[in-house]
Amino acid sequence: MRVLENRFQVWLVTTDHLTDRIWFRDDADFKVGMNLVAALACSFPVAVLSFILMSNHVHFVLACSHEQAKRFIHEFKRRYAQHMRRKYDVKEFLRENDVDIRPLDGMEESQEWGIAYVQMNCVAANICLNPADYRWGTGNAFFRSTPPRGRRLDSFSGRARKRLLHSEQAFPPHLLVGEEGYILPESYVPVERVENLFRTPKRMNYFLQNSSKAKRRLASQGSESPSFRDQVLLSAIPDLCQTFFRKRSQAELSEEEMSELLKQLRYRFSSNVDQLARVVGLSYERVVTLLDAF
Numbered sequence: 522m523r524v525l526e527n528r529f530q531v532w533l534v535t536t537d538h539l540t541d542r543i544w545f546r547d548d549a550d551f552k553v554g555m556n557l558v559a560a561l562a563c564s565f566p567v568a569v570l571s572f573i574l575m576s577n578h579v580h581f582v583l584a585c586s587h588e589q590a591k592r593f594i595h596e597f598k599r600r601y602a603q604h605m606r607r608k609y610d611v612k613e614f615l616r617e618n619d620v621d622i623r624p625l626d627g628m629e630e631s632q633e634w635g636i637a638y639v640q641m642n643c644v645a646a647n648i649c650l651n652p653a654d655y656r657w658g659t660g661n662a663f664f665r666s667t668p669p670r671g672r673r674l675d676s677f678s679g680r681a682r683k684r685l686l687h688s689e690q691a692f693p694p695h696l697l698v699g700e701e702g703y704i705l706p707e708s709y710v711p712v713e714r715v716e717n718l719f720r721t722p723k724r725m726n727y728f729l730q731n732s733s734k735a736k737r738r739l740a741s742q743g744s745e746s747p748s749f750r751d752q753v754l755l756s757a758i759p760d761l762c763q764t765f766f767r768k769r770s771q772a773e774l775s776e777e778e779m780s781e782l783l784k785q786l787r788y789r790f791s792s793n794v795d796q797l798a799r800v801v802g803l804s805y806e807r808v809v810t811l812l813d814a815f
Contacts, residue, residue: 548752
């Protein structure tokens with residue numbers, strides 16, 4: 522892992538939200554994504570200050586040049602798309618998934634607000650009450666009361682490392698692998714740098730609770746919002762297809778059966794149209810039409 526000087530710019534890197542597909546269909550996909558972040562952080566002249574992997578988009582706060590930020594997210598998309606092609610036979614998955622890269626120049630505490638924005642994505646999405654409870658990112662990396670617990674990467678055999686990381690890349694030996702099988706962000710994220718930026722846990726909590734994502738969560742309370750993660754719905758679809766239609770998968774359903782499946786998902790999981798569109802791979806307009814049909 523390279524140590525970057527403070528002269529490097531800090532960037533908020535965000536991919537567009539996919540509306541009719543999701544990046545990570547199950548925990549195994551998330552683990553691939555987590556290990557891919559570690560791989561790129563250890564091979565690029567980039568410091569990953571904060572990141573989060575959401576079902577249909579990703580966010581990073583990176584300290585590097587603008588060109589390296591572009592290369593980092595392009596390579597992340599490219600390698601993860603390769604995983605999707607191998608596992609699901611999905612092609613051209615992320616080619617048209619646009620990216621926004623904007624500077625966090627340090628003025629008006631922009632870096633603190635940027636990191637808080639990233640950390641609070643899972644809370645705004647109604648997945649958890651605190652970013653520390655979300656596994657797929659740096660939510661629990663800062664101001665920890667206990668040190669991270671994991672197994673050093675150099676304690677694994679070469680074959681075990683390749684099987685675990687799906688890569689032949691050479692990693693720093695000190696990296697820690699958690700019980701769930703991915704490299705812990707605390708192993709390569711410059712935790713002390715981020716903590717020095719916020720100075721105290723109380724000050725970091727102030728930015729978290731007053732970020733735009735936190736305000737969006739408060740504004741949405743009482744309105745329709747998903748109560749379950751996308752992956753829960755995805756895992757339920759095969760069982761619903763078998764139970765209601767004696768079909769093995771969504772692909773075998775007629776239009777009328779698809780309409781009923783969407784209604785069952787909405788009823789059972791309190792899903793909104795946006796979530797339904799993502800998990801079944803249809804446009805927002807098409808889902809609305811099917812929900813109103815039959």
